Amino acid sequence: MNGLENESAFVEQLTDLQLALRIYVQSLLPGDPSGHDVTQQANSTIWRKRADFEIGTNFRAWAFSISRYEVLNYRKEQARSARLGFSEELNETIAEEMSTRSEDLEKRHEALRGCLDNLKPKDRELLLHRYNSSATLKDYSARSGRSVGGLKVTLHRLRSVLLNCISNRVATEEGRA
Secondary structure (H helix, E strand, O other): OOHHHHHHHHHHHHHHOHHHHHHHHHHHOOOOOOHHHHHHHHHHHHHHOHHHOOOOOOHHHHHHHHHHHHHHHHHHHHHHOOOOOOOHHHHHHHHHHHHHHHHHHHHHHHHHHHHHHOOOHHHHHHHHHHHHOOOOHHHHHHHHOOOHHHHHHHHHHHHHHHHHHHHHHHHHHHHHO
C-alpha cells in the first residue's frame, strides 16, 4: 500500500471513530462544556501522530489512548486554575469504564439510526421536531393539526417502540459476534 492509500485508510478510520471519540472524551469530562474542544485537540494530535500508528494494530485503542492524554493535559491546565478536583484514581476508573462503554453507546446509536429509518415519515418528523428543534410541542401541534395530548401519547409510544427496536438490534448484533 502506498502513502496515499495509507493516509486515505487512516482518514476513514478516524472519521468512523468520531462519535465514539466524542462520547469518550465527554465522559471523561462530565459536566464540562469543553469536551468538544478537547476532542478537536485529540483529533489534531491523532493527525499529527498518524505516522506513529502501526497498520494492523487496534486503531480505536491507539486513538482513545491519545484522547485520554489530551483529557489529562486539559485537566492539568484546569487544575492550575483550581477549577477541577477529581482524584487520579477516579480519573483512571472513569477512563477505563468509558473506554468499554463508548463501544456499547456507539452500537446503540447505530441501532437507533436503523430504527428511525423504519418509522413512518410523520413519526420520524415528530421525533426530530421534539428532539432537534427549539420550537414547542404546542407549535408543532398547531402546524400539524394534532392535539398536544395526542402528540404526547404518540411520543411515549414511539419511545417505547424505539427502545424495543434498539434492544433487539443490539441483541441480534451481539448474537452474530
